[in-house]
Amino acid sequence: MINLIILFVFFLSCVAMSVLVFNKEDFKHIKFIQNTHKIIFPVLSLICIVLILAIYSSDTALKKNDLSIMNNDSYDTTEIEEDTESVTDYENTEYEDTDFTVNEPEEVTLYTGVHIGGADILAGSYIASTTSNSGGNLFVYDDSHFLAYHEFYESGYSENKEGSPVYIDDVSEIKITGVSSVTFTPVGN
Incomplete structure (x- = not known):
C-alpha cells in the first residue's frame, strides 16, 4: 500500500513537471526546465x-489468493483426526456417575427483581x-x-393470579415488580 502511495505521489510530480x-x-x-526535453x-x-x-493488481491477486487459501477445505486434517482419536475415557474417573443429559424445566419461584433465563430458571x-396480595x-x-x-397482576383479583403461559428463553430477562414473587410451573407438569 505504501508503494502505491509513493508511486502515486511520484506520478503527480511527473505530471506537474510535464506541465x-x-x-x-x-x-x-528556471534553467532545469529549459534544458529538459519535452518527452x-x-x-x-x-x-x-x-x-x-x-502493483495494485498484484496486491489484489494476493488478497484473493489469501482468501481462497482461508476458504479452501483441502488443508491437512491429519492433526485434527489424531486429536479426535484421543477421546477421554470417563470410566473409572470422578465423572463416571455424572448425568450429562439436559435438565428438564421444574417449578421455580422468583422474587421481586431482575432474573436471567438459563441462569435463574x-x-x-x-x-x-x-x-x-398486592398488584404488580x-x-x-x-x-x-x-x-x-x-x-399485570391485579391486587385481590384471584383469577388473574392463577397464571398464564409464558416462554422463557436462555437469554430472557425476567423483571418482577410490585408482587413479592412469581411461581413458574412448567407446562405439562
Missing part, C-alpha cells in the same frame, strides 16, 4: 501509471402465577431487550 516543461516560455528563469516527464508519468496498475414453557407486573424481555411478554 512546466510544455510551458517553457513561461518559466524562462521525459510524460514518459515517466506513463511508467508510473504502469507500475501503479501492476431453565428455558421452557411455564405457567406464571402469583399468590401475592411480570416483564419478559428477549435477547434484543424487546418486550416479549407482559402480565
Whole structure:
C-alpha cells in the first residue's frame, strides 16, 4: 500500500513537471526546465501509471489468493483426526456417575427483581402465577431487550393470579415488580 502511495505521489510530480516543461516560455528563469526535453516527464508519468496498475493488481491477486487459501477445505486434517482419536475415557474417573443429559424445566419461584433465563430458571414453557396480595407486573424481555411478554397482576383479583403461559428463553430477562414473587410451573407438569 505504501508503494502505491509513493508511486502515486511520484506520478503527480511527473505530471506537474510535464506541465512546466510544455510551458517553457513561461518559466524562462528556471534553467532545469529549459534544458529538459519535452518527452521525459510524460514518459515517466506513463511508467508510473504502469507500475501503479501492476502493483495494485498484484496486491489484489494476493488478497484473493489469501482468501481462497482461508476458504479452501483441502488443508491437512491429519492433526485434527489424531486429536479426535484421543477421546477421554470417563470410566473409572470422578465423572463416571455424572448425568450429562439436559435438565428438564421444574417449578421455580422468583422474587421481586431482575432474573436471567438459563441462569435463574431453565428455558421452557411455564405457567406464571402469583399468590401475592398486592398488584404488580411480570416483564419478559428477549435477547434484543424487546418486550416479549407482559402480565399485570391485579391486587385481590384471584383469577388473574392463577397464571398464564409464558416462554422463557436462555437469554430472557425476567423483571418482577410490585408482587413479592412469581411461581413458574412448567407446562405439562
